[in-house]
Amino acid sequence: SQTIHQWPATLVQPVGSPLSLECTVEGTSNPNLYWYRQAAGRGLQLLFYSVGIGQISSEVPQNLSASRPQDRQFILSSKKLLLSDSGFYLCAWSVPHRNTEAFFGQGTRLTVV
Amino acid sequence: AQKVTQAQTEISVVEKEDVTLDCVYETRDTTYYLFWYKQPPSGELVFLIRRNSFDEQNEISGRYSWNFQKSTSSFNFTITASQVVDSAVYFCALRPIIQGAQKLVFGQGTRLTINP
Numbered sequence: 119s120q121t122i123h124q125w126p127a128t129l130v131q132p133v134g135s136p137l138s139l140e141c142t143v144e145g146t147s148n149p150n151l152y153w154y155r156q157a158a159g160r161g162l163q164l165l166f167y168s169v170g171i172g173q174i175s176s177e178v179p180q181n182l183s184a185s186r187p188q189d190r191q192f193i194l195s196s197k198k199l200l201l202s203d204s205g206f207y208l209c210a211w212s213v214p215h216r217n218t219e220a221f222f223g224q225g226t227r228l229t230v231v
Numbered sequence: 232a233q234k235v236t237q238a239q240t241e242i243s244v245v246e247k248e249d250v251t252l253d254c255v256y257e258t259r260d261t262t263y264y265l266f267w268y269k270q271p272p273s274g275e276l277v278f279l280i281r282r283n284s285f286d287e288q289n290e291i292s293g294r295y296s297w298n299f300q301k302s303t304s305s306f307n308f309t310i311t312a313s314q315v316v317d318s319a320v321y322f323c324a325l326r327p328i329i330q331g332a333q334k335l336v337f338g339q340g341t342r343l344t345i346n347p
């Protein structure tokens with residue numbers, strides 16, 4: 119069966135510090151991968167998605183970047199965090215070329231102080 | 232542009248009551264999928280249902296039921312005989328039926344609290 123792992127679960131970082139959140143998927147190959155952000159009291163916003171290694175699409179301009187160095191690894195990064203980067207970050211995967219649902223990780227709660 | 236509206240920010244009911252969560256969507260696509268996800272306090276999103284725009288049949292799964300009405304662009308979710316374990320944030324989502332990345336557009340979510 120397929121599983122998705124996301125870490126860390128919680129993170130408190132000072133303004134201006136770097137960020138690296140990691141997501142890995144097991145039990146499937148060549149998945150579509152996604153990073154969503156959920157700000158406090160708001161819905162989920164798609165930040166990045168990837169349909170293959172090294173292929174990253176950004177949905178909104180922001181202080182963050184994403185990379186996909188391996189087929190089932192998706193990394194969310196920042197060189198210098200802003201207070202506005204605080205939120206709950208969710209990684210998700212879906213089967214490519216299939217009209218199925220997306221499956222989500224456990225999420226990372228990031229607080230920038 | 233696509234948009235999903237969940238007008239109910241928070242709902243609080245007493246256990247065993249029935250509760251309906253509203254979802255209204257906007258899209259110019261003629262074919263699309265609609266979803267409901269549950270987000271318990273632990274944070275992960277749990278998939279509940281997927282419905283495509285071709286199929287307007289209502290669906291029932293145990294205490295859960297979904298009412299899809301294309302004429303009013305609504306996809307409402309009803310929990311019958313609610314239980315405390317149903318307490319969570321519920322999200323409605325939309326995406327077109329196309330090839331490529333399956334990008335979801337989410338509503339703002341409805342926080343449901345079931346009181347014992």
